Amino acid sequence: GGKEAAPEGPSPLLIEFDNDSDPDATVVSIEGENQADLLVSVSGAFSTLEVEVLDAMIKTTETGRVMDVFRIQDSRGRQIGEEDWEKLRSHVVDSCSYTQKSIKPAIYGVAARAEINKLRPLVAGLSAEEEAGRSLEAAAAQLELAAAEMAQAAAELVRLERELTRQRQAADAAPGAKGGAEEDAAWAASGALIQGETARAEAAAVLERQMAAMEALLAARRTSKGLSVEGPSAARGGGADLRFGAGGGTGTGPATGAGYEIILQGFNWESHRRAWYRELQGLLPDLQAVGFTALWLPPPTDSVSPQGYLPRDLYDLDSCYGTQQELQDLVSSLHDKGMKAVADIVINHRCAHQQDPQGRWNKFGGRLAWDSSAVTCDNPEFGGTGGLSTGEDYPAAPNIDHSQERVRKDLSLWLRWLRNSIGFDGWRFDYVKGYSGAFTREYIDASVPELAVGEFWDACDYTDGVLDYNQDRHRQRTVDWCDATGGTSAAFDFTTKGILQEALARNERWRLVDAQGRPPGLVGLWPSRAVTFVENHDTGS
Secondary structure, three states, rough: OOOOOOOOOOOOOOOEEEEOOOOOOOOEEEEEEEOHHHHHHHHHHHHOOOOOEEEEEEEEOOOOEEEEEEEEEEEOOOOOOHHHHHHHHHHHHHHHHOOOOOOOOOOOOOOOOOHHHHHHHHHHHHHHHHHHHOOOOHHHHHHHHHHHHHHHHHHHHHHHHHHHHHHHHHHOOOOOOOOOOHHHHHHHHHHHHHHHHHHHHHHHHHHHHHHHHHHHHHHHHHHOOOOOOOOOOOOOHHHHHHHHHHHHOHOOEEEOOOOOOEEEEOOOOHHOOOOHHHHHHHHHHHHHHHOOEEEEEOOOOOOOOOOOOOOOOOOOOOOEEEEEHHHHHEEEEEEOOOOEEEEOOOEEOOOEEEEEOOOOOOOOOOOOOHHHHHHHOOOHHHHHOOOOOOOOOOOOOOEOOOOOOOHHHHHHHHHHHHHHHOOEEEEOOOOHHHHHHHHHHHHHHHHHHOOEEOOOOOOOOOOOOEEEOOOOHHHHHHHHHHHHHOOOOOEEOOOHHHHHHHHHHHHHHHHOOOOOOOOOOHHHHHHHHHHHOOOOOOEEE
């Protein structure tokens, strides 16, 4: 054991270490000027070096200075060795000098790293204060830290790019491989280049992440003037008006039911392997007890794929999940418990029963005996002779031409049959990017469900493999689709899903508010049309 004190200097911290008085921990006494946040700053300094603070006390001396006493251990629960005292003392002194004006971080040097070491404990210590009062000191510290981290990331990227340039020049100047040592050298140089490219790409991603954090901080400091994003324009939903309250398309209605729905996806990719409808029957009491108000059921029709997403005969409801009678019994049981049954509606595409003379699958059977004219003409692998698609292509199956009135009439009648004869209360529309939202509106108007939600699954915006802070363009595309339905359909909030996943996985909570202080997803633009979710069979099953 022993003691060590900091040298005298301007406004010094007097630091003493003691390994004698406590056999299990190092006792550190720190005396400084009367600054209320000394305890917080020192604790932050310890945490950055993975030093565990067992307990601490604080008192003020007669001269007005603050005395903090800590009991600390290293990450393995032992005393701090004397050989580490100087390093720890220097780190504490540096970390507690934040009241002096920071130097501007240098992009190529050690200055940026030094700034990070000094500022991170301050920010950690003041984060609660910032969240509660948004103090200027905390906001400034956050900005300084973000700038320092961004500078360090930029410096590392520049270093790696320069090193990669030297490696390329050396490889170009090397003589051609002729076997033996020269060939080995060529292979080594090639491997080094691959490693260099990998490291450069990773460094670019790190820089992009730091730039996103800086963008979020700067956005929080600006006014909202000029930053508005185009919101919904739909007022009400055509024939489904009777389901709308006084608020029209921005209130409740077929899109969101009563506005308080808690929906459970009642299946995953493997559910078809069991007698699923009967199994769900046994789970309903528990699902009702925990508060679910609606159950999203799998695609109910005959399908080429067992999961149901390659439908064939739409009126054949004997599927891998169970029989039509078992489905109706399940829907009836849901209603008995005051819960809604939501059907997964797959009408972007439909698989045919037979091939044409050219071997293309475009001859449909069952009650909807369509031919190639019901398939979009820009779906050539299936020999479609209908109109142009009004959305994105789905290459796995014939894309239905929704522009034809007879096709829309057939689908509307089928939806009314599901609604009135089978008992479904609402629709989850699959792959709505494949056809215009105006057609979805027509199907909702015709069947008048109690709730409807579209799967407008669109990739978030990324740069160098890192999720962008600003996802306004991404969520606006979903708003546009809801607008096309006349506000009659909600949409899954994939923007919020992507942002929330990134924010929690990487502790980047600055992502959870947009530049105008709103939630950053669809829920921030059109909350009554946003169905937020944690996971589904596509993203997490």
